[in-house]
Amino acid sequence: MIDTPVLERVLGQALRGGGEFAEIFAEDRTSASAVLDDGRVEELSSGRERGAGVRVISGETTGYAHTADLSEVGLLRAAEAAAAVARSGGDERTVPADPRLSPRGGTDDRMAVSLSKADTLELLRRADEAARSTGGAVSQVQAGCGASRRQVLVANSDGLLAADDQYRTRFSVSCVAVGDSGLQTGFETAARTVGADLFDDVSVDDLARTAAERALSKLSARPAPSGEVAVVLAGGSGGILFHEACGHGLEADHIVKEASVYAGRIGELVASPLVTLVDDGTVGAEWGTFAIDDEGRPAQRNVLIEDGILTDYLWDYLRARKEGRTPSGNGRRQSYQHLPMVRMTNTFLLPGNDDADEIVAQTQHGVYVAKLGGGQVNTTTGDFVFGTTEAYLIENGRITEPLRDANLIGNGPEILTRIDAVGADFAMTPGTCGKDGQSVPVGCGQATLRLTGVTIGGTAE
């Protein structure tokens, strides 16, 4: 994307003001999407975005400037703007960009093959038909397919030079069903860090039927209970519980500002001994997988909680540097227009030994959550919410009636101690994580598990 001598000159310019560290992050992203809605192919869209951001760190201050102009002149101008934060002038420095840390681009040729527009539309039509044929009450179907290729290049004044070529493909179906009780919705998505290969593993017909069934089942749903209940989360129902209940609270930026309930608690028991929580950017082709993070560090596996004991936090370059340790491959950004920060990748609970069906059978009364929606957390207090999009009552150890959507609310450190069973089944789901206005793709995973008491916000008294 940018020649090495140019990178060296731009890094040199960035440090001219006296900064201690400089970095160039360049990105070239192409994307394509198609939407079939209301029975029509309504929108095919193609996008192209390329540019670079220059970061300069001087003392406690970070300067950042980005530009869509990848010429040497444009990059030098960004370097100058980013360097303006450095307080004292420094000597001219030569910055060799030594490719000693250059992980392989994360793709092979096969993954690079993207779907043709005609093939994409065929998949969308199939999904539409499959959803509509699931039941006569399905009144509306929207199917969408999006694919992107993101080439990134990172060079910094420590001599790091790394590149990655990231492919992502996502297919989703959302349905509306209509009945006496009004409208209900169902949604399902599949997303992986591959190109057209996504459809080797994923049947769009199955995906569409799942979304349709989800909407249909809720037509006869009763209001969710209100108050504290036992909750069984199905394996792969979202995994967002851990993402919200502790993942965000383990991000080092919250830790160093003491804006997390988990600050200063390394080595302490923070969860049930059944909990071993891992964040791993290297897992297969999951949605949060990459070869290098957006600071050029290789993705890695980080164990955060082991048998209930807090073992580590997640680190980006800036916070790791402050603490004198190595980053954990968790420095990510939405695009070249954003500063990197500490982010999760694929966050999951390791499976346990319990039988998933037994967990339900041994629950007298409670709520079974088959699919979770989004969530949100206040890392300082630990209070978090997550929403259900498919849930049922459990009565006398059996899954019975469907429930309308509701949010569950809990406090991270409290909820983590209330996990009393973890199944041996396991599945990951893709999601989008928002933080400080930046969105990045993440994976979440968990086996079937039971929470002994969590507050559910339904409308039933």
Next chain:
Amino acid sequence: MHGAGERLIELAERVAGWAKAGEDVEVYVARGEDTEIRAYGGEVESLTSATSAGIGIRVVVDHRLGFAWAGSLDEELLGTTLEAARDNARFATPDEHVRLPEPDQVPAVPVGRWDEGLASVDTASKVDLVLALEAQARGADPRVRQVSSADYGDGSVEVALASTRGIRSSHRRTSGFVSVGVIAGEGDASQTGSGFSVGQGMGDLDPDRATADAVQRAVRMLGAVKGPSGRATVVFDRRAVTTLLAAVSAALSGEAVSKGRSFFAGRIGEDVGSPLVTLIDDPTDARAYGASAYDAEGLACRRNVLVQRGMLQGFLYDTIAGARAGVASSGAAVRGGYAGTPSPGCRALVLAPGPEGLDEAGVLAAVGDGVFVQSMTGVHSGVNPISGDFSVGAEGLMIRDGTLAEPVREITVASTLQRMLRALHVVGADVEWLPGIAAGQTIAIGDMQVSGV
């Protein structure tokens, strides 16, 4: 970059001029500059400065629409973007309603949100402002343990739109904000609060107010316990109401209605709320954060009455959604910048102020007993504008004898949007134009399910 001296509207017209026979082309171009500064611990933690520009092109051929965009105005990308849009159009389903807007003779109201002075403010003054904000928040109350964020931001953006159907519009705006987040503590307990101030430029900003709001919200939550469960009247503060109205607005989109994705579908002329519900989207009101002379298709923005004294009057339309419903565009197209296509949406939705002229204290007094919600979480996952199901996490204070009492946290409040509109029984007159697509004032909604212990 594109030719020096070429104005943005000229660039849009030039690219639209590349349309082939039988083809309609709409070109949307935007260019902006932004500065963001974050302070922490008495120093500048980060300073970001940026310029950005982009183009979004819609092509309509034989009632088929294609779209493409680029995050750059490089000459080389202008042509390839048009080509991509053109190619995308070949694959769309022909639909007689698909068309580009025609000029509709509605005059634009020149609501200028432009601060001429912003461009001449130097970075040092902005740095001083945000450092002062951080220091002020840190010293505002002995219980403030940490200032988790103190930010200043400003930006200017210029947008131009031209099409082969004779649309030609351009407008520009500046904006500025400060925001601050604090952590207050007492013993083992910590609580957070945030405050902000927005305006057209630096001169409009009120850091004192942002700080006071953040500190009050954090400090009054200290000692909060999980609240009780039961049916209660819930008072939502102004910021929460902005969020609620934005959720309701999704169901007022003419596109959602025609596609059967709104609980309001088929209900025009019916009562959908209490007589206190009058909802108007008026981007021509210069006080609104989302005020704009033109919509995202280059038509004049206008005042649209959506609900009047509880009765549903109409929906918001862009050109295509309007055609599908057999009506003209209501000048309500919005889009998420150059990378998005237009769709109908609110810019400045406001609930008419209540007749008694009540402020927050007045609403609390009128309610007597209930729960005051100062902030909500999980709105994205918990509010469904299609089914109307509503269930969100909340924190706030109990209302006893008409005033705020002890703080409660880790509760949910639930109902349906349909029932909430009917159960709206007190509306304050303390309307504030907050950032976003809706204004907010204090309101009370009866018979909500509150879940705690």
